[in-house]
Amino acid sequence: MEKCIFCKIVSGEIGAKRVYEDENVVAFEDINPQAPVHILVIPRRHIERVNDLKESDEKLVGHLVLVAKRIAFEKKVAESGYRLVLNCNSDAGQAVFHLHLHLLGGRRMTWPPG
Numbered sequence: 001m002e003k004c005i006f007c008k009i010v011s012g013e014i015g016a017k018r019v020y021e022d023e024n025v026v027a028f029e030d031i032n033p034q035a036p037v038h039i040l041v042i043p044r045r046h047i048e049r050v051n052d053l054k055e056s057d058e059k060l061v062g063h064l065v066l067v068a069k070r071i072a073f074e075k076k077v078a079e080s081g082y083r084l085v086l087n088c089n090s091d092a093g094q095a096v097f098h099l100h101l102h103l104l105g106g107r108r109m110t111w112p113p114g
């Protein structure tokens, strides 16, 4: 089966501006940033969407959030504020079906989202 685009980023077949990586996750700059800071934090393992998470992924999901928080401090948006987003399926606008946590910051955002 053809690898998904984020699996190719994990393996290095496709380049990305990585800002963090460890044995379980990779974080890189979004190619089409929607804010001055727009980072995607993804598991190395291919999980298509939030709906596919299992109880055994609890630690991994917590790790994604903590890595995003750490990057928010490094990028100096922790105090001003930031948004963490997990889009699941079509109503949310999920376009890449490899779980990814968006970290958006550096500008004022509106609520509710469009």
Ligand code: AMP
Residues within 6 Å of the ligand: 005, 014, 016, 029, 030, 031, 032, 033, 040, 086, 087, 093, 094, 095, 096, 097
């Ligand atoms: P979503 O709508 O939640 O599935 O978001 C997918 C995100 O992946 C979008 O913000 C895209 O700009 C981003 N994206 C797609 N391809 C790449 C890539 N090759 N490198 C970095 N970000 C990407």
Ligand code: ZN
Residues within 6 Å of the ligand: 003, 004, 005, 006, 007, 008, 045, 046, 047, 097, 098
């Ligand atoms: Zn994948």
